[in-house]
Amino acid sequence: MPTAFITGASRGLGLEFTRQYAAEGWRVFAACRDPAGANDLRDIAAGAEDRVRILTLDVTDHGRIESLARELAGETIDLLLNNAGVMEPHDITFGNMDYGMWAGIFEINLLAPTHMAEAFVDHVAGSGRKLIVTLSSGLGSVALNEAGSRLAPGKLYMYRTSKAAVNMVMRGLSFELKDRGVTSVVVSPGHVRTDMGGPKARLGPEESIASLRELIDGLSIADSGKFFSHDGGELPW
Ligand SMILES: NC(=O)c1ccc[n+]([C@@H]2O[C@H](COP(=O)([O-])OP(=O)(O)OC[C@H]3O[C@@H](n4cnc5c(N)ncnc54)[C@H](OP(=O)(O)O)[C@@H]3O)[C@@H](O)[C@H]2O)c1
Numbered sequence: 001m002p003t004a005f006i007t008g009a010s011r012g013l014g015l016e017f018t019r020q021y022a023a024e025g026w027r028v029f030a031a032c033r034d035p036a037g038a039n040d041l042r043d044i045a046a047g048a049e050d051r052v053r054i055l056t057l058d059v060t061d062h063g064r065i066e067s068l069a070r071e072l073a074g075e076t077i078d079l080l081l082n083n084a085g086v087m088e089p090h091d092i093t094f095g096n097m098d099y100g101m102w103a104g105i106f107e108i109n110l111l112a113p114t115h116m117a118e119a120f121v122d123h124v125a126g127s128g129r130k131l132i133v134t135l136s137s138g139l140g141s142v143a144l145n146e147a148g149s150r151l152a153p154g155k156l157y158m159y160r161t162s163k164a165a166v167n168m169v170m171r172g173l174s175f176e177l178k179d180r181g182v183t184s185v186v187v188s189p190g191h192v193r194t195d196m197g198g199p200k201a202r203l204g205p206e207e208s209i210a211s212l213r214e215l216i217d218g219l220s221i222a223d224s225g226k227f228f229s230h231d232g233g234e235l236p237w
Contacts, residue, residue, distance in 0.1 A: 001051075002129055003027040005077045007059050007116065008084025010038040012194035013135065016205040017081060020213055022048040029072070031057035031084075059084045059112035060104075069119035078129035079216065080120050082113035082166075085135060087159040087196055094157065102158045109162035114169050117184070125180040132173065133216055136186035136227065140164045143236035167227060167237065174225030183224040187212060190230045203230075 004021050008014040009030035018030045022044055028051060032038050035054045045052040057064055086108050092098055113134050124130055138144050138151050140163025145153050166186065173184040189208045191201040211230045218232075227235045 001025045001027060002078035003029070003076060003127070004079040004081055005029040005031065005120065005123075006081045006083055007031050007057065007112070009054075010034065010041055012196060013189055013192060013205055013209060014081075014083040015040055015044070016209040017083060017212075018052060019044050020206075020209050022052050024213075026051065028052045029055055029075075029077070031055040031059075031068075033058045059116065060107045062115055065112075065115050065119050069123070072120075072123060075123055076127035077120055077123040078127040079131045079133060080116060080124050082116055082132070082134040084112065085109050085196070088156065090156070092158070093155055097157070102161075105158045105162050106165070109159070110165045110169065113166055117170075117173060121177065121180070121182065125177070125182055130180070130182045130221075131216065131219060132170070132177075132182060132184040133219075134166055134170045134184075134186045136167055136170075136188055137163045138188050138229070138235060140167050140186075141227070141235055141237060171225045171227075178221070178224065181221060183219055183221050185219060185223055185226050185228060187215065187228045188230060188235060 004026055006014050006017050009018045010032035018028050021028050030041055030052055035056055045054055086105055088101055117132050139156055139160045144151055147153055170184045170186045189212055190203045191197055192203045192205055192208045193199055193201040208230050215228055215232050229235050
């Protein structure tokens with residue numbers, strides 16, 4: 001069975017990815033900041049025999065990313081899922097920017113997925129599937145940031161720029177890693193009912209992740225460098 005490494009597995013979409021991959025029989029390295037407080041994740045691990053291994057990882061801790069990659073040397077990772085992410089509160093916008101917060105969001109949404117890819121590329125390249133999938137958002141699309149868009153044009157500058165930037169990195173990696181057979185894509189899960197997406201979002205986590213898994217299952221190197229919606233369609237940059 002294949003192996004996935006999932007960041008931000010404590011709740012929301014990372015937790016649901018872990019639940020669904022474990023139920024399908026995958027081995028999962030489920031990384032989160034505080035395993036002791038991640039009760040739902042520990043319940044999944046308890047019901048999955050030894051297939052789910054919980055790892056402590058704050059993705060802003062660059063030393064820990066590297067030590068974890070060394071600890072897992074010799075393991076293959078079919079699917080590196082850069083899922084951990086944060087968004088600023090909706091009332092922080094032009095006129096009352098918080099630049100320290102913006103830098104913090106870049107640390108989590110941009111630098112961390114990049115460092116994860118760099119640290120774990122050998123584990124991925126040595127696997128059968130060789131996939132790096134990074135959770136982005138339609139809000140990271142410059143093309144969709146337009147008048148009349150249902151994605152509220154303007155606003156959420158910190159989140160939007162962090163996702164646009166990680167889109168650029170992950171597309172860059174598609175060229176960088178082609179010779180090693182590694183596929184790098186960015187995906188939008190749609191608007192999902194999690195702590196980030198809020199209670200009024202259209203999709204439930206089960207539905208979003210089931211369709212993302214189907215998309216991921218069908219990926220090949222020919223898809224590398226693309227920006228996908230959870231329903232399998234391509235999104236404009
Ligand atoms: N929900 C949506 O509608 C939606 C739409 C588009 C894109 N996305 C993207 O999908 C991904 C998952 O979102 P979500 O809705 O599941 O968000 P969420 O419910 O807010 O969960 C965020 C996850 O990221 C983790 N995280 C945050 N900072 C971290 C850090 N420094 N180190 C390690 N983990 C950290 C959190 O861990 P803690 O429990 O420790 O805080 C939590 O597990 C994100 O990248 C998000 O941008 C979501």
